[in-house]
Amino acid sequence: MGNNVPRGDFEWVYTDQPHSSRRKEIxxxxxxxxSLMGPDPNLKWIVTAMVLTQIVACYLxxxxxxxxxxxxxxxFGGCINHSLTLAIxxxxxxxxxxxxxxxxxxFFGIFANLPIGAxxxxxxxKYHIDHHRYLGGDGLDVDIPTDLEVRLxxxxFRKVIWLFLQPLLYVLRPLCVNPKPISQMEIVNTAIQLAFDLLIFWLCGLKSVVYLVAGSxxxxxxxxxxxxxxxxxxxxLKGYETYSYYGPLNWITFNVGYHMEHHDFPSIPGSRLPxxxxxxxxxYDNLPQHSSWIRVLWDFVFCDSIGPFSRIKRECKLVKSD
Known part of the structure; x- marks a missing residue:
């Protein structure tokens, strides 16, 4: 992986991320x-069916x-909502x-967002672009836990709490690590979401709103x-920063498990990553891979060598967007 020099609890490297070079080789x-790149015509219909399912569930x-x-x-509902975040x-x-x-x-992402509740x-x-462009970038990739998370x-037991707090941390971490101005589209996203939540409350009551938010x-x-x-x-595994999972949970998560492939080719829809x-x-076949997400969680909690610190970090130069 290059000349690795320990700094803090993370694994610091001084090489570029491997995905760009592997993409060129492939x-x-x-x-x-x-030929696999480009829009997936079925995605909008699958997502629409999921959103409508959740609206019907709110009534039930x-x-x-x-x-x-x-x-x-x-x-049930939370599984659909989690799947919708992966559709987003x-x-x-x-x-x-x-x-x-x-x-x-x-706008379609905002529509897919509706059952999630927030x-x-x-x-x-806005932040996911940085995750791909600056994978592991210190102060740029907000997918990396903060030093406070590592210490706490x-x-x-504390790692179980950390897993439970993942939704909150994904909201708060960007504000601490790499705050960005609020865009007009974010205001639109918020206004439409609040209007939808109020509509569900008015039509179905508080329990239906709780069903959506609690599930998420x-x-x-x-x-x-x-x-x-x-x-x-x-x-x-030391030196490897991206892993794929090829198990059955990909069927309900838009193939997010094909994560090595996704970072190599982010413009290919999840449905075509296999x-x-x-x-x-x-x-890909000889690269480290996971066989079970449940086993991943178990090892994360109970192995001392794995924790929020188990991430590769690098210094990245900020690239100005066109």
């Missing part, structure tokens, strides 16, 4: 992969006892309508699907 050998749960409301929030991840790369219709992607889509896009969440919090925290948050970039591995298996 395209030189397999130029047909370029409005009179449930609280204990069953929380159960279905965790077991895909949409942030303009794969719903293509790069030529970037504005439509932003405005998320536009702000995520260092025992098995619970299933983006301590939940098997949330294993992908840790599996993607936490250093389970094709990347099929076309170029020699570049």
């Amino acid at each position: 395209l030189a050998k397999h130029p047909e992969i370029k 749960v409005k009179d449930l006892p609280w204990k069953w409301l929380i159960f279905w929030s965790y077991a 991840h895909d949409i942030s790369h303009n794969v719903a309508f293509g790069n030529k219709d970037a504005k439509w992607n932003r 405005p998320y889509s536009v702000g995520f896009k 969440f260092c025992t098995p 919090i619970l299933c983006m925290g301590l939940h098997p699907i949330s294993g992908h948050f840790i599996a993607e970039h936490y250093m389970y 094709e990347v591995r099929k076309i170029a298996p020699e570049f």
Whole structure:
């Protein structure tokens, strides 16, 4: 991985991220992969069906006892909401309508955001660009835990708390690490989201709003699907900063498990990422990979050698956007 010099608890490297160079190597050998790039025409229909399912669910749960409301929030609604956040991840790369219709992607992301209960889509896009451009970049990639998180969440019990707090940390961390001005589209995202939440409250009552918000919090925290948050970039093997997972949970997460492939080719929709591995298996089959997100969470909590500090960091020069 280059000349690694320990600084603090993180693994500091002084080399560029590997994805750009591997992308060039793969395209030189397999130029047909370029045909996989571009919008996925099915994505908008799948996301629309998921949003409508949650709206129907709001009506069905409005009179449930609280204990069953929380159960279905965790077991059903939250799974859909977590899946929608991963649809928003895909949409942030303009794969719903293509790069030529970037504005439509932003508004569709806001639509996909509705059942999540809190405005998320536009702000995520703003920071996710940096995650790809400056992977592991100190002060730029807000996916990296802060030094405070590393110090606080260092025992098995505290790491469980850290996993539970993931939704809150993903909101607060950017404000501390790399604050950016609020954009007009973020205000639009917030206004539309609040209007939707109030509409659900008016039509179905408080329990339906709790169903949506509690599902988002619970299933983006301590939940098997949330294993992908840790599996993607936490250093389970020294020197490797991105990992793929090829198991069945990809079926409900827009193939986010194909994360090595995604960082190599972010303009390829999640639905086509398995094709990347099929076309170029020699570049992926021998790389470290995860077989279970549940096992990822278990090891994260109970292995002393793994924790919020298990990330590769690098100094990156800020590139001005056009």
